[in-house]
C-alpha cells in the first residue's frame with residue numbers, strides 16, 4: 001500500500017482550561033492526515049491552565065496546513081503553541097568547572113543517541129576538561145573568572161550562547177553563581193544539576209552540609225536556573241541510600257552517578273519538549 005513520506009513532529013500547547021479543547025484539536029489533526037503517536041494532557045486546577053503535548057506523524061507537505069490551523073485555533077482558545085520536528089536535534093552548550101563526571105556521562109549518552117541533542121560547545125572557568133572535549137571533537141572555551149572579571153566573563157559566555165545558536169545551556173557542575181541579569185536572559189533555557197535533594201542543602205558544599213546533618217539519603221536535583229540560587233523549578237530528582245559510616249568524601253563519590261543520571265534525564269526530556277514551566281514548578285510528560 002502506498003504510504004507517503006511521513007515525518008514526526010512534537011506539538012506543545014498551553015491555554016486557559018475550558019471544556020472542548022481536545023474536541024477542537026484532534027478532529028483538525030485528523031483532517032490534516034496526521035497520525036497521533038503520543039498524547040499527554042494536564043489540567044492544573046490551581047491555575048486553571050491546560051497543557052498538551054502531542055507527538056504526531058504527518059506528511060511533510062502538510063506542515064503549512066497544520067501551522068495555519070493551529071494559528072486559527074490559538075485565536076479561538078488563547079492558545080500558546082509550538083511545533084518541532086523530531087529530526088531537529090536541540091543545540092546545547094555545556095558549562096563545567098573541574099568535575100568531569102557529568103560531562104563525561106553527557107558525552108557518552110550523546111554519542112550513543114540517548115540524548116537527542118547536538119553539543120555545540122563547552123564553556124569552563126578552568127582548563128582541566130579541555131582534553132575530554134578535544135577527544136569528542138567539541139570546541140572548548142576557557143573563560144577564567146575572578147570577582148573583577150565576572151561581568152566581562154558572563155558577556156563572553158552570553159556571546160557564545162548567541163553565536164553558537166545554543167537553544168539550551170547546561171550547568172554540569174559549573175561552580176559559579178550567575179548574575180540576575182544573565183539568569184533573566186537564559187530563563188527557561190538553562191538547566192543546573194545541584195548535588196543534593198532540594199530543597200535541602202542549597203548552595204555550596206551540599207555533601208558536607210548533609211554529612212553534618214547525619215542524613216541517610218543523598219540525592220541530586222536538576223532544575224531550571226533562576227536568580228534565586230538553587231530555587232528554580234525542579235525537573236528531576238533521585239536519591240541513594242547511605243549509612244552512618246559514610247564520610248562527606250564518600251558521599252561525593254557515591255553522588256557522582258546519581259548526579260549524572262538525573263541531569264541526563266532532565267536534558268533528554270527538555271530536548272524532547274516534554275517539560276512545561278508552570279509557575280515555580282514543572283510539568284513532566286515523560
Ligand SMILES: Nc1nc2c(c(=O)[nH]1)N[C@@H](CN(C=O)c1ccc(C(=O)N[C@@H](CCC(=O)O)C(=O)O)cc1)CN2
Pocket residue numbers: 171174175176177178179180183192193194195203204224225226227228229230231232
Ligand atoms: N543564579 C544562579 N546561578 C547558579 C545556580 C542557580 O540556581 N542560580 N546554580 C549553581 C550551581 N550551584 C549548585 O548547584 C552552585 C555553584 C556555585 C556556588 C558558589 O558558592 N560559588 C562561588 C564560587 C565557588 C568557586 O569558585 O569554586 C561563587 O560563585 O561565589 C553555589 C552553588 C550554578 N549557578
